[in-house]
Amino acid sequence: MTSHAPNITATPAAAPEQRGHFLAGLAELRKRLAATRPDVVVMFVNDHVQNFFYDNLPAFCVGVGARHWAPRGAADFLKIPSRQLPGAVDFGKALLKAGLDAGFDLAVSHELEFWDDVSVPAHFLMPEGTLPIVPVLTNCVAPPLPTPSRSWQLGGFVRRFIDARPAGERVALLGTGGISHWIGVPNTGHINPEWDRWVLDQVRDGRGEALAELSFDDIERDGGNGGQEIRNWIAVLGAVPGVKGEVLTYEPVKEWLTGCGAAWMHL
Amino acid sequence: MSDYALNQVLYAKAREHKMIDSIGADEVAGYDLSAEERAALADGDLDALFRLGANPYLIRRVFRRRFAV
Numbered sequence: 001m002t003s004h005a006p007n008i009t010a011t012p013a014a015a016p017e018q019r020g021h022f023l024a025g026l027a028e029l030r031k032r033l034a035a036t037r038p039d040v041v042v043m044f045v046n047d048h049v050q051n052f053f054y055d056n057l058p059a060f061c062v063g064v065g066a067r068h069w070a071p072r073g074a075a076d077f078l079k080i081p082s083r084q085l086p087g088a089v090d091f092g093k094a095l096l097k098a099g100l101d102a103g104f105d106l107a108v109s110h111e112l113e114f115w116d117d118v119s120v121p122a123h124f125l126m127p128e129g130t131l132p133i134v135p136v137l138t139n140c141v142a143p144p145l146p147t148p149s150r151s152w153q154l155g156g157f158v159r160r161f162i163d164a165r166p167a168g169e170r171v172a173l174l175g176t177g178g179i180s181h182w183i184g185v186p187n188t189g190h191i192n193p194e195w196d197r198w199v200l201d202q203v204r205d206g207r208g209e210a211l212a213e214l215s216f217d218d219i220e221r222d223g224g225n226g227g228q229e230i231r232n233w234i235a236v237l238g239a240v241p242g243v244k245g246e247v248l249t250y251e252p253v254k255e256w257l258t259g260c261g262a263a264w265m266h267l
Numbered sequence: 268m269s270d271y272a273l274n275q276v277l278y279a280k281a282r283e284h285k286m287i288d289s290i291g292a293d294e295v296a297g298y299d300l301s302a303e304e305r306a307a308l309a310d311g312d313l314d315a316l317f318r319l320g321a322n323p324y325l326i327r328r329v330f331r332r333r334f335a336v
């Protein structure tokens with residue numbers, strides 16, 4: 001799992017020491033991800049009122065497109081060259097169908113253009129841009145939101161889906177977002193390292209359920225409106241219950257407006 | 268007048284991926300906005316926009332450079 005924040009790439013000169021530490025953590029995450037030789041990466045991410053507006057805003061959505069812009073319109077701002085990441089169409093469609101069969105009311109999109117949610121992590125973790133991805137989006141930005149508990153259940157379903165796939169297929173799970181941040185609200189820029197470290201302790205100790213039991217209000221109070229993105233981490237944790245994680249880096253970066261962490265789950 | 272129209276304006280502007288300080292009357296002529304909403308957009312008034320129900324991510328993406336951080 002990793003945080004995403006536009007300023008990580010948009011303002012490369014800011015917070016050099018913290019940036020160095022965080023990017024070193026991402027470099028390690030990239031190495032470990034590559035070493036697992038995945039055939040597909042399921043990315044638990046969230047839109048930022050970019051793809052989905054209030055005229056049609058899903059709680060959950062599976063991206064089954066053959067290609068995903070990450071980024072396109074945001075390229076200049078993010079300072080990431082515009083590119084498309086390949087999708088895993090058959091896998092994505094199978095995941096969608098299995099999810100609906102299992103009682104998860106998943107929406108679908110065949111065309112997505114990502115902001116920092118995919119673009120920033122992919123820039124560092126999948127620089128070659130050849131690994132097929134299946135984005136699974138959770139509404140974390142336009143309340144009312146699906147519950148963290150539902151994200152945990154969704155992760156559990158994705159795990160069962162993967163376990164039932166053909167032997168030999170290798171699937172990575174990557175959740176992006178969080179940790180604490182307050183964005184566009186009156187105390188924009190506030191970070192809560194205490195909450196961030198508590199979240200990371202649960203990850204480290206295999207206590208994902210503690211995160212799944214959080215309420216919207218708990219997160220809004222302690223992690224900010226941006227903290228609601230922790231649902232993407234919770235989904236990954238729901239796929240590997242009880243597994244202990246390793247925190248690769250944590251930096252509360254004022255200039256990025258975000259408490260940024262990255263962690264690897266040891267299977 | 269509703270926060271839906273307010274968000275419509277911000278969403279359309281956000282997709283232009285430009286950084287601005289104000290959305291003027293001429294740009295919002297076709298939208299069903301209250302006088303207070305029009306003023307908040309014209310002034311780039313972050314707190315007013317939030318109070319009026321604009322999505323904070325849209326406020327941030329459109330009026331990024333009006334934030335202190």
